Amino acid sequence: MSRGTEKVRTGEELNEVHLQTFLRENLGVKTDEIEISQFPAGSSNLTYLIKIGGGEYVLRRPPFGNTVKSAHDMKREFDVLSKLSAVYQPAPKPLIYSDDAAVIGSEFYLMERRRGLIMRGDAPEILENSIDLQRKVIESFIENLVELHALDYKKIGLDALGKPEGYARRQVEGWTKRYFNAKTDEHSELEKAIEWLNADIPESNGATLVHNDYKFDNVMLNPENLTEITAVLDWEMTTVGEPLMDFGTTLGYWMPPDAPPEMFALPANPAILMKNFTHRELAEIYAEKSGRDVSDLLFYYVFGTFKIAVICQQIYARYQKGFTSDKRFAGFNHFVHALGKIARQTIESGKI
Numbered sequence: 001m002s003r004g005t006e007k008v009r010t011g012e013e014l015n016e017v018h019l020q021t022f023l024r025e026n027l028g029v030k031t032d033e034i035e036i037s038q039f040p041a042g043s044s045n046l047t048y049l050i051k052i053g054g055g056e057y058v059l060r061r062p063p064f065g066n067t068v069k070s071a072h073d074m075k076r077e078f079d080v081l082s083k084l085s086a087v088y089q090p091a092p093k094p095l096i097y098s099d100d101a102a103v104i105g106s107e108f109y110l111m112e113r114r115r116g117l118i119m120r121g122d123a124p125e126i127l128e129n130s131i132d133l134q135r136k137v138i139e140s141f142i143e144n145l146v147e148l149h150a151l152d153y154k155k156i157g158l159d160a161l162g163k164p165e166g167y168a169r170r171q172v173e174g175w176t177k178r179y180f181n182a183k184t185d186e187h188s189e190l191e192k193a194i195e196w197l198n199a200d201i202p203e204s205n206g207a208t209l210v211h212n213d214y215k216f217d218n219v220m221l222n223p224e225n226l227t228e229i230t231a232v233l234d235w236e237m238t239t240v241g242e243p244l245m246d247f248g249t250t251l252g253y254w255m256p257p258d259a260p261p262e263m264f265a266l267p268a269n270p271a272i273l274m275k276n277f278t279h280r281e282l283a284e285i286y287a288e289k290s291g292r293d294v295s296d297l298l299f300y301y302v303f304g305t306f307k308i309a310v311i312c313q314q315i316y317a318r319y320q321k322g323f324t325s326d327k328r329f330a331g332f333n334h335f336v337h338a339l340g341k342i343a344r345q346t347i348e349s350g351k352i
Contacts, residue, residue: 004039005037005038005039005040005049006037006038006040007037007038008036008037008038008048009038009040009324009325009326010325011064011324011325012038012046012064012324014036014048014059014061014104014105015103015104015105016034016036018102018103018104019034019036019050019059019103019104020032020034020052022098022100022103023050023052023053023096023110026096026098027052027053027057027095027096027110029052029053029054029055030053031052031053031054033052034050034051034052035050035051035052036048036049036050036051037049039058041118041120041217041267044063044072044234044236044311044315045060045061045062045063045072045074045234045236046060046061046062046063046064047059047060048060048061049113050110056113057095057110057111057112057113058092058110058111058112058113059108059109059110060074060077060108060109060111061074061104061106061107061108062074062106062107063318063323063324064318064323064324072236073236074097074099074106074107074108074109075097075099075107075109076236077094077109077235077236077238078094078097078109080158080161080235080238081093081094081111081235082094083156083157083158084151084156084158084209084235084238086156087151087156088147088148088151090144090219090229090230090231090232091231091232091235092111092112092113092114092231092233093111093112094109094110094111094112095109095110095111095112096109096110097109097110114220114230114231114233115220115230116220116221116222116223116229116230116231117220117221117222117223117226118216118217118219118220118221119216119217119221119269119270120216120217120267120268121264121265121267121269121270121271122270122271123270123271123272123273124223124226126226127226127270127272128272131276133226133227134272134273134276134277135277136226136227137221137226137227137273138273138277138281138282138285139227139285139289140227140228140229141216141219141229142282142285142286142289143285143289144219144229144232145211145214145246145247145250145286146286146289146290148208148209148210148211148232149208149209149210149243149246149290150208150290151208151209153207153208153209153240156209158209158240159240161209161238161239161240162239162240162241163240164204164206164207164240164241164242165204166204167204167207167241167242167245168201168202168204168205168242168245168303169201171241171245171303171307172197172198172201172303173198175306175307175310176194176197176198178310178314179194179309179310179313182310182313182314182316182317183313183317184313184316184317184320184333185333185336187309187336187337187340188340189337189340189341189343189344190306190309190336190337190339190340190341190343190344191340192344192347193302193305193306193340193343193344193347194306196302196347197299197302197303197306200299201299202299204242205242205243205244205245206242206243206244206292207240207241207242208240208241208242208243208246209238209239209240210238210239210240210241210242210243210245210246211232211235211237211238211246212237212238212239212241212246212249213234213236213237213249214232214246214249214250215250215253215268215269216268216269216270216273217267217268217269218232218233218234219231219232219233220232220233243290243292244292244294244297244300245300245303245304247283247286247294247297247300248297248299248300248301248302248303248304249303249304249307249308250282250304251279251282251283251297251300251301251304251352252301252303252304252305252306252307252308252339253266253268253269253304253308254268254269254274254279254282255269255274256274256278256279256342257274257275257278259338259342260338260341262331262334262335262338263335263338263339263342265331266312266335279297279301279352280352283297283352297352298346298347298350298351298352301346301352302343302346302347305339305342305343305346306339306340306343308339309335309336309339309340309343312332312333312335312336312339313332313333313336315329315332316329316332316333316336319332
């Protein structure tokens with residue numbers, strides 16, 4: 001579960017003096033003291049807790065060694081949250097954006113701090129011991145995604161965020177390029193899945209707002225009521241796209257019970273939930289809550305699994321190149337291999 005904050009990792013420090021000056025000028029705080037710690041669990045954008053002037057704020061910046069600007073665009077994420085937080089309660093409210101690299105060395109934004117429980121692999125004892133509560137928590141989790149998909153993105157002012165036409169093809173081709181740009185080792189089974197995806201792209205299936213990385217470790221829960229979601233985090237890949245592509249990514253993070261044991265070390269979701277509830281059960285809940293046809297999810301699930309493998313590959317490549325010293329990433333190459341195997345086996349079985 002969430003460990004709170006820790007001392008900032010070596011090499012990922014912020015310039016405290018420059019940041020303090022910036023916040024005094026732009027946030028109106030009157031203090032000479034600033035305290036910076038780091039949320040250690042994220043694996044993409046870097047997230048820090050800033051305590052200044054009696055207030056607590058969260059700062060987001062791109063990772064060091066970033067080579068995919070579109071995946072770490074702080075201004076875009078700030079603009080999305082500015083509009084989304086007004087109509088979708090789980091979205092945190094952003095406060096300040098800056099593209100002045102002289103402050104901390106990159107663009108960044110500051111947002112309100114939300115509090116809650118983030119489950120990463122482990123789960124509270126009350127959830128471990130109650131299958132009924134587990135189902136209710138999963139239903140709340142899926143219903144919250146359905147609520148996002150049901151928002152009128154045009155009315156919110158986010159209609160220019162993405163291009164729904166041809167979305168699936170752009171996603172497959174874009175993530176294919178990202179994989180080969182970040183490739184470090186041979187993953188033949190994943191590359192066979194890539195060939196299959198590029199040859200089997202379905203017709204467009206509607207357009208909604210999509211989170212694109214919806215999993216339990218991007219969701220905060222009320223520790224007193226685990227069915228209540230207090231925040232959804234990490235909006236960097238949000239766009240207007242196909243809802244089943246979004247749901248397919250959520251399924252991709254949901255390891256099947258017979259997945260290689262190391263995959264349960266990828267702490268996207270509580271292991272107890274993945275072991276007790278199948279992809280098909282999640283799909284049935286999504287269908288019930290959304291009214292969408294989920295009878296053919298094969299492509300979307302394989303795509304989600306492939307996309308997660310590419311995310312792991314990009315993170316592993318950053319580690320290999322020395323852009324991060326975070327030891328968590330040293331084994332991400334094994335995740336890439338295992339996800340490729342899962343994708344290939346799914347294609348061969350023809351079912352999720």
